[in-house]
Amino acid sequence: MEIKLSQCFIAVDDHDKALAFYRDALGLEVRNDVAFEGMRWVTVGSPAQPDVEIVLEPPAANPNAAPADRQAMAELLAKGMLRGVIFSTDDVDAAFERIRAAGGEVLQEPVDQPYGVRDCAFRDPAGNMLRINQSRPR
Numbered sequence: 001m002e003i004k005l006s007q008c009f010i011a012v013d014d015h016d017k018a019l020a021f022y023r024d025a026l027g028l029e030v031r032n033d034v035a036f037e038g039m040r041w042v043t044v045g046s047p048a049q050p051d052v053e054i055v056l057e058p059p060a061a062n063p064n065a066a067p068a069d070r071q072a073m074a075e076l077l078a079k080g081m082l083r084g085v086i087f088s089t090d091d092v093d094a095a096f097e098r099i100r101a102a103g104g105e106v107l108q109e110p111v112d113q114p115y116g117v118r119d120c121a122f123r124d125p126a127g128n129m130l131r132i133n134q135s136r137p138r
Contacts, residue, residue: 005052007043010083010128011059013074015042017125018056025102026087027056028054039063046087054085084128092134096120099132112136 012018015033019042022028028044031053035041039061042052057120059073076082089095094108099122107121107129119133 009055012126080127084130086131
């Protein structure tokens with residue numbers, strides 16, 4: 001039996017701003033952008049990984065979520081307390097320059113980490129922290 005990652009979720013508060021960041025700054029392709037019953041299903045992914053999608057969805061997208069839960073999730077998102085994802089690349093310095101030039105909010109410039117990667121970090125427009133790393137030869 002084989003189990004593989006198919007989709008992961010990133011909370012966003014504005015689909016259009018999120019698309020501009022993930023598509024234009026990171027270079028991901030838009031796989032789906034579908035309106036349905038007052039909601040919007042948006043997925044993006046790397047052309048190098050056609051079978052993995054990132055779903056961009058509002059916090060507490062569950063229609064049965066209580067108003068207090070929706071408010072709590074929105075507050076956590078606004079504070080940058082919800083986790084994003086870690087991307088990998090073969091050239092973290094070039095990725096950093098591309099994202100910074102596109103207006104990405106820099107949290108950490110590229111640095112060699114003691115655990116074997118060179119990485120950098122950004123915030124997306126919703127406040128999620130995203131890391132981009134490159135494995136270093138051992």
